[in-house]
Amino acid sequence: MPWVAAVARLRARREPGVLVTVATVRGHAPRKAGAKLVVGRSESWGSIGGGNIEAVAIDRARELMEKSEPEPELMDFALNDKVTGRHGVQCCGGAVSVLLEPLPVVPAVAIFGIGHVGLELARILARHNIDLHLIDTRPDMLTDERLGVLGDAMAQIHVHHTPLLPEEVLEELAPGTHVLIMTHDHAEDAALCDAALRTDGLGSIGLIGSAAKWTRFRHRLSTEGGHDAATIDRIKTPIGLPGIAGKEPATIAVSVAADLLVAFERDVR
Structure with a gap:
């Protein structure tokens, strides 16, 4: 499902969500800048490359959903074998920053x-x-x-x-x-x-x-x-x-x- 349709689905359901975007890429990475992932409370649509990056981003997105007034935030990931993430190692060799933008339920x-x-x-x-x-x-x-x-x-x-x-x-x-x-x-x-x-x-x-x-x-x-x-x-x-x-x-x-x-x-x- 395209990310725009996923955002529309969450809005129609009146469910909160988070739009996750690969903001910058340096060196080798699973996805190019601009790749998007939409995270809901129990589902997600799209991909920012899988692996540790995506799993950590999903975890953080769902933490943001529980806040009363969540704000956008950036997450940085170093993709090398010296960095062990919460969900494993990604050793593509580059570095990635990911922007998380809350999608609140509108009035x-x-x-x-x-x-x-x-x-x-x-x-x-x-x-x-x-x-x-x-x-x-x-x-x-x-x-x-x-x-x-x-x-x-x-x-x-x-x-x-x-x-x-x-x-x-x-x-x-x-x-x-x-x-x-x-x-x-x-x-x-x-x-x-x-x-x-x-x-x-x-x-x-x-x-x-x-x-x-x-x-x-x-x-x-x-x-x-x-x-x-x-x-x-x-x-x-x-x-x-x-x-x-x-x-x-x-x-x-x-x-x-x-x-x-x-x-x-x-x-x-």
Whole structure:
């Protein structure tokens, strides 16, 4: 499997990994500079030459995966019969340096409702290295023309048009996904709140709306949904940073995005 495909596989599985690259070669070595190996928790793809170099690099890569904030690092190997490595001797006669680059699990966000605020929020979040899910029951909100403003996205964008039951998308989301509920329909919002509270493994759950709306929702989630107070408190409303009171879509989007960035930092600690 090509290393690019292996990196994509780890990302799709939401598993950490490490990209190992032969950075420099002096003299004779098993592989030329640029050879790559992708290491996952239980699998690896590609090769940087086998033998002690590769085995030690894999060991170190898996140690890095266990760190909360791993950083890239270089490893140097002398390939001669006077150096005994952890996994044996390689006596090609040269020297090799290997770069290990951690591939962390990227944050994931699901926006339910791609109206004025939802689209502004998507525009901001799309500039970050995240998995971004855009969900709406209205097909005209998800046209290629309307989403064209996301054409330069760094994020991997997943578009879900769900005409009837948008809450079904919740079951498809990876563990830890942050959910934002901001549809055009309060009944749809209420159904999504109830379903989100019943979905294991989600990250934060945010609901856009007024204090009056939340009072009605709390009552309904308690009486009709059967959720206790602690469970209902998982839903954050209002969303965004406190103190930013503007109601323009772009202002709300900036506030919500900033609050999410704080949550992302918290997730990696």
